Amino acid sequence: MFRPKSGSSARSIRKLSQNEDPAVKSNTIERITDYITNYELPSPCLVLDVDAVEENYKEMASLFPSAKIYYAVKANPAEMLVKRLDQLGSCFDTASPGEFDMCIRLGIAPERISYGNTIKKQADIAYAYAQGIRLFAFDSENELEKIAASAPGSRVYCRILVESGGAEWPLSRKFGCAPEMALELLIKAQGLGLDAYGVSFHVGSQQVNLDRWEPAIAKVAEMFAQAKKQGVNLRLIDMGGGFPTHYRTDVEPIKSYEQKISAAMDKHFGTDLPDIILEPGRSLVGGAGIIQAEVVLISRKSTEEKTRWVYLDIGKFSGLAETMDEAIKYHIVTARDGGPTGPVVLAGPTCDSADIMYEKTHYEMPLDLKEGDKVLILATGAYTTTYSSVNFNGFAPLGIVCI
Ligand SMILES: Cc1ncc(COP(=O)(O)O)c(C=O)c1O
Numbered sequence: 271m272f273r274p275k276s277g278s279s280a281r282s283i284r285k286l287s288q289n290e291d292p293a294v295k296s297n298t299i300e301r302i303t304d305y306i307t308n309y310e311l312p313s314p315c316l317v318l319d320v321d322a323v324e325e326n327y328k329e330m331a332s333l334f335p336s337a338k339i340y341y342a343v344k345a346n347p348a349e350m351l352v353k354r355l356d357q358l359g360s361c362f363d364t365a366s367p368g369e370f371d372m373c374i375r376l377g378i379a380p381e382r383i384s385y386g387n388t389i390k391k392q393a394d395i396a397y398a399y400a401q402g403i404r405l406f407a408f409d410s411e412n413e414l415e416k417i418a419a420s421a422p423g424s425r426v427y428c429r430i431l432v433e434s435g436g437a438e439w440p441l442s443r444k445f446g447c448a449p450e451m452a453l454e455l456l457i458k459a460q461g462l463g464l465d466a467y468g469v470s471f472h473v474g475s476q477q478v479n480l481d482r483w484e485p486a487i488a489k490v491a492e493m494f495a496q497a498k499k500q501g502v503n504l505r506l507i508d509m510g511g512g513f514p515t516h517y518r519t520d521v522e523p524i525k526s527y528e529q530k531i532s533a534a535m536d537k538h539f540g541t542d543l544p545d546i547i548l549e550p551g552r553s554l555v556g557g558a559g560i561i562q563a564e565v566v567l568i569s570r571k572s573t574e575e576k577t578r579w580v581y582l583d584i585g586k587f588s589g590l591a592e593t594m595d596e597a598i599k600y601h602i603v604t605a606r607d608g609g610p611t612g613p614v615v616l617a618g619p620t621c622d623s624a625d626i627m628y629e630k631t632h633y634e635m636p637l638d639l640k641e642g643d644k645v646l647i648l649a650t651g652a653y654t655t656t657y658s659s660v661n662f663n664g665f666a667p668l669g670i671v672c673i
Pocket residue numbers: 342345363386387472474475476510511512513549550551552553
């Protein structure tokens with residue numbers, strides 16, 4: 271925890287809580303700005319409202335009562351947050367020994383942890399197995415053989431390639447394989463003594479096209495039917511993440527996603543529902559966090575140039591990696607909002623020319639913005655602290671405080 275603050279600089283930040291923005295729920299804005307007002311924080315720093323994560327988790331759990339939620343730890347592995355989700359009954363999707371070791375250290379039973387990365391070292395699979403983990407993802411023959419050798423008898427699910435157009439942070443072709451190949455591999459898995467449990471997919475992160483789930487669910491149902499004919503009883507559909515956070519533009523509520531997904535499950539599985547796993551990351555934690563950062567420099571590239579360059583003390587290498595290709599467009603507010611504004615390019619503080627967040631995307635900031643002003647970057651609870659580099663240019667990694 272940080273030192274209580276004295277003095278008045280906090281008063282200007284207080285105005286931000288009046289800047290009602292659905293990107294972050296108003297009670298979350300209030301809790302976070304209260305904290306920022308009262309405590310001296312390093313800059314930049316993410317403030318994460320764990321109660322807001324709880325609200326998001328409960329909403330998702332109530333909308334999908336027949337699904338198990340495996341929180342994607344990679345979105346934000348803050349221990350206080352993981353502990354809260356554990357208390358709420360969540361399971362955990364982990365990508366590496368670092369993540370599952372932390373979960374186990376926090377007392378989470380290995381039965382509630384999956385090793386969902388399709389790219390694992392043989393030794394790490396063996397280590398996970400020794401820790402008691404029995405649920406593994408794969409999407410290739412070699413990976414399947416590694417699991418069979420080092421995690422005998424475990425439950426495995428194969429990730430298939432699905433269409434991810436419409437996702438603001440697509441996961442491309444790096445993960446998954448063709449469904450036909452996945453089916454062959456699942457049959458092989460059974461032959462290798464593994465439990466061929468089912469199929470997973472991920473429609474891409476920050477997926478704003480609600481129609482991406484139905485074709486994927488249809489494909490999985492078809493695979494279940496074909497596997498059955500060959501004596502393999504698939505029982506799991508793992509739909510990954512993809513549910514959005516509100517950044518600068520409106521997104522549909524999770525309820526609308528649930529309606530589409532439930533309709534697709536009814537259509538393709540009827541009353542014979544398989545086990546269902548959801549692996550939300552962004553949608554649970556994104557809107558629960560706000561980064562407070564600071565303006566370091568405001569400049570122009572020529573005397574005629576209208577556009578100002580605003581350099582913050584946070585950039586692509588200190589937490590805002592998802593601004594790569596200007597993919598995720600964060601909402602940024604200042605205590606001077608409300609007056610006249612002008613166009614800006616937003617960049618980070620390092621001596622790397624790639625460290626520009628927004629140059630093509632139109633951003634405006636107050637004309638009276640000054641160096642030293644605080645800015646709040648909304649809905650930054652997901653994929654920020656962990657993307658922050660260790661020490662690039664000597665800058666410390668992004669700080670976090672959970673409240
Ligand atoms: C296997 C897996 N599951 C779940 C997630 C979380 O996705 P999201 O943050 O879109 O909810 C990811 C994100 O990369 C992932 O790779």
